[in-house]
Amino acid sequence: MIIPRWIEGKTKAIKAFPPADLDVEGEIDKIGNLLLSDNILMVFSGGKIYGYDVSNPKSPKKKWTLALEGKNVITGARLYNGKLYLINKTRINTIHPCPIRPLSAGSSLEIKCTDIYHPPVPVPVDVTYTAMIVNPQTGKVEKTTSFVGSSDSSVVYMSTNGIYITYSYWGDFIEFFANFFDQECQDIIPDWLTSKLSKLSEYDISKAAKMTEFRVLIENYFNSLNSDDKLKIENELTNRLSDYYKEHKRDLERTGIVKIGLNDFGIIDSGDVPGRPLNQFSLDEYQNYLRVAITVGERFFGMGSIGVGNRESANDVYVLDKNLKIVGSVKDLGQEERIYSVRFVGDKGYVVTFRQTDPFYVLDLSNPQKPELKGQLKIPGYSSYLHPITKDRVLGIGKEGSKVKISLFDVSSPDNPSEADKYILDEYWSDILNTHHAFLLDKKHKIFFMPGSKGGYVFSYNNDELKLQKAVSGIRARRAIYINDYLYIIGDNKITVLNEIGWEKVNELEF
Template sequence: MKKQINKELIFVLVLGLIAVLTLGIGYRTIIREAAPEPPAAPPEIPSVTPPTATAEKGVKKFASEDEFKKYLQEAQAQAEYFGGFGLGIGGEVMREMMPSMEAPQIMEKAAPAAAPERVSETTVQVSGIDEPDIVKTDGQEIYFASRLTRIVEPMPLMEEAPGISLPKIMLPIREQGNVNAVKAFPPGELKKDSQIDKFGDLLLSKNTLVIFSESRFYPYFYPYKDQGRSIAGYDVSDAKSPKKKWEIKLDKNTQIAGSRLYKNKIYLVTKNPIAESRPCPIQPLIMEDTPTIIDCKEIYHPTIPIPSDTTFTASIIDPASGKIEKNVSFVGSSASSVLYVSENALYLTYSYNESALKFIADFFKTKTQDIVPASFIQKLEKLSGYEMSQYHKEHKREFEKTGIVKISLDDFNAIATGNAPGRPLNQFALDEYNNHLRIATTIGQSGFGFFADRGGSAFGGESENDVYVLDEKLNIRGSVQGLGLTERIYSVRFIEDKGYVVTFRQTDPLYVLDLSDPARPELKGELKIPGYSAYLNPITKDKILGFGKEGSQVKISLFDVSQPTQPAEKDKYILDEYWSEVLSTHHAFLLDKKHEIFFLPGGKGGYVFSYKNDKLELRKAISGVSAKRAVYINDYLYIIAEDKITVLNEIDWEKINELEL
């Protein structure tokens, strides 16, 4: 009897120890400068449902550094008690209001009489809210960030002391590139005006070109090192002689989560890992050698503790001067963050998980047979088998969460936090319409972090997909659940009161959702066709282009959704390409409604398609170039490749001019 009690005691102690050690190691990526304190009692397998956010949820600022630390401890203890790593990994990282269905807007600016009448803009999610990309134009100049070149340079094996030179035996990789300013209009005068020795995504605000610099070093035997990443503004009123006006440097621990340009203001979101011993203050940005210091009392957190490893900071920057006008900071997790900006608010999401039971169960089943009684093994097997699978199937939406922070653009304060089950794919999975936020998520593809496989949850449950409608305070009003069992979301688009979701595993179901009643959204129709669409771009309210793959080739679909209960594929085109950059970034796509054409790049060249009369027809192909983007100025289409710009007349599709870069 005593021996049996001792075995049971050992079992309980080992269970607690394994949970603490395992969860303590895998729990989060916080910079650990001291070992965490052990929990007050060994964690147990829970028999209760994890708490969920209710109407009492909200957001507030920390009162002090001590309160910040206490918040982290409470969040960690709660996650450990409920058997979770807290944070999880998810697919991207890596893109709101009603999507733009109009042709790219004509840019309004003071210009000479010969200024073009039509100028395209970067393809974005929300009309009027610009997104950084490698190409920008004002109708006179084209600014193009050329490809990074990787240069191998010798480097000392270790840090050199003053006055001591060490053998340079390391071979790091340095990445560099430049931004070309090209006189584009009129096309007969096409020429390179100047070059800026920086590389990165671009934003253009009046006469200021903003470059998000990405100079990086990747030593072979040392971790990634940052070498002068910055955000710089250049005066390009004279494109032949750009002048740097300002530069904001990023702290060594700061990463850019995303940015937008709206009403001549840059909205920048950065993230800093939380140092457990001193989580605040932080200094994400440095302007003219003066760091921007965010005090503990200026950092928001949800009133209900969530697992947190990152402090996000949203900033408003004046592109003309580089002045950082406002900051707002809040805690969250680094996993799968998505930025979405509407005309009213900035939304940032982050994902976290809440279950590690199977990992602990598997450990005991495979590693502790000699010290754990057989009766406990049998119970554990039963728990982690049918019982846990069934429990997870019924409660999996309580385990996988996406937290959402809402920041008002009016006063730039965090005004709401909330969460929804599952994980969003990218920025198109979020959309604001009539004061409600819609979010599409996949449930069950990540389980509880890195121990789950891609095909389902950690408990063997099937993946499925949901769409949630949240009110102004980010409380869930309604949902459509269970789309595409065993599949995951490949693309999403919201158009007014309709939602379009593509899932994929073997076929490509296109789901049409009626979201006109936020409390009662419903599935109206679906279409199953071969392949999948990775990007959806509306042409009109009732016509949508889909870009994806069928087999090993790029597929273009033209969908008719005028009858929500009977969506139809009006036409399709299989392109002899393995990949197109449109499948990974919508910025590579260009739509010209006047001529009823669109452009997409491929590995073998650039392609111009017509969609006139609901027929997809290849109108022009430029081969032998690494096409990246296209813009139109008046009735001329400029196809931009890594080392060449080709100008086509959109009336007869003849080549007008060409420039080697």
């Protein structure tokens, strides 16, 4: 068992089994996120990745170091089939754009301009994404592939067939407003302004330059009006833009998707969908189709003096084929709300949106060309993490009011989902609301663990009943693991071991 110790700045190696021998065996003077491949522990610390040989936990030995170049950030990391998959993004240097150097120490790596993929659909780009395969035993970079994209809101999802990397971006504002003025405002906007905007959208200049020119044109127009006319026009534009944006918001908020194959580690294809995904659970590959859940319509506030009155967000699920082309969709789930959690299980999808209540949606995705909403359930609060525990039961963890709430959803009848049970925990926060890594499910004993600010909690879910089996106080619980029939609750200052048969404490180790 390898435990990161954030306070002391060290990572501790713990002898965990048998529980009677629980003790600190060794230490590493680095902290950060951890991945373990065979006998190599990888520590992600700041802008570096360290590889330690922990075959002898009493004496870990550093084998290699990878250091990021100055303008590089790790977007995601996955461990699969004994290889480390790193996704890095590099801020584009507009003066000297190439070559790209993601790493400054460790493996020598230089990406030429001719080796960088450009999506066929023009998008505003400010970073270069580089995916790498790293050998955990040596720290050597074995393969790379790169493409340009936007630095805004990136999500990494990995299936057994490929890596999907998303980047969100804005569509063409100039084209959007040119069409808005032409279609909706001919009675209040002079022809000369509409004509100039139409021509501006066709200029072969950067989008930033177009936006500057757009603002100048709008400012000059408003300055030509007297105070009364200006106030009237501003109100008219705000109201009309609100209605226009409701119909065209999917044209303005977009997310690009790039798929990298695992066999040759090349880019298979790229595509795009409206809106923005929430996290990695918003994407799922099933039978060569990609399902993507997004929220659209929350981020646009207008432009300059032209505001947007009532913005109506919406939530969609799109199905894309192997070429990343949209073949089906379910739109407008939870209007004026946003997605809080998503989970895809086989040919079903589960989506939670929230603003005032918690609509829990069940989608039938068995026909990729005709996905449909089958059922929904509206209950108080929301679930920010969904976890399938059986084929017909989904666990939701979120909040109701100010307290942490656990919901057990019965989805055996997709047309009529129900809340089989719920439990309100006397906690204001759980780390599960922040990261799914804090959740632990033990199917053998039909229990799950969740940390809280007051301690750690073990719940059973047998016979559709959420029952608090054990509460452990006096520990700032972070994570838990199980070995055989023993549950190890890991906190900031100690580890508590419970026997899962009778739930008595069998040992404890303080740091």
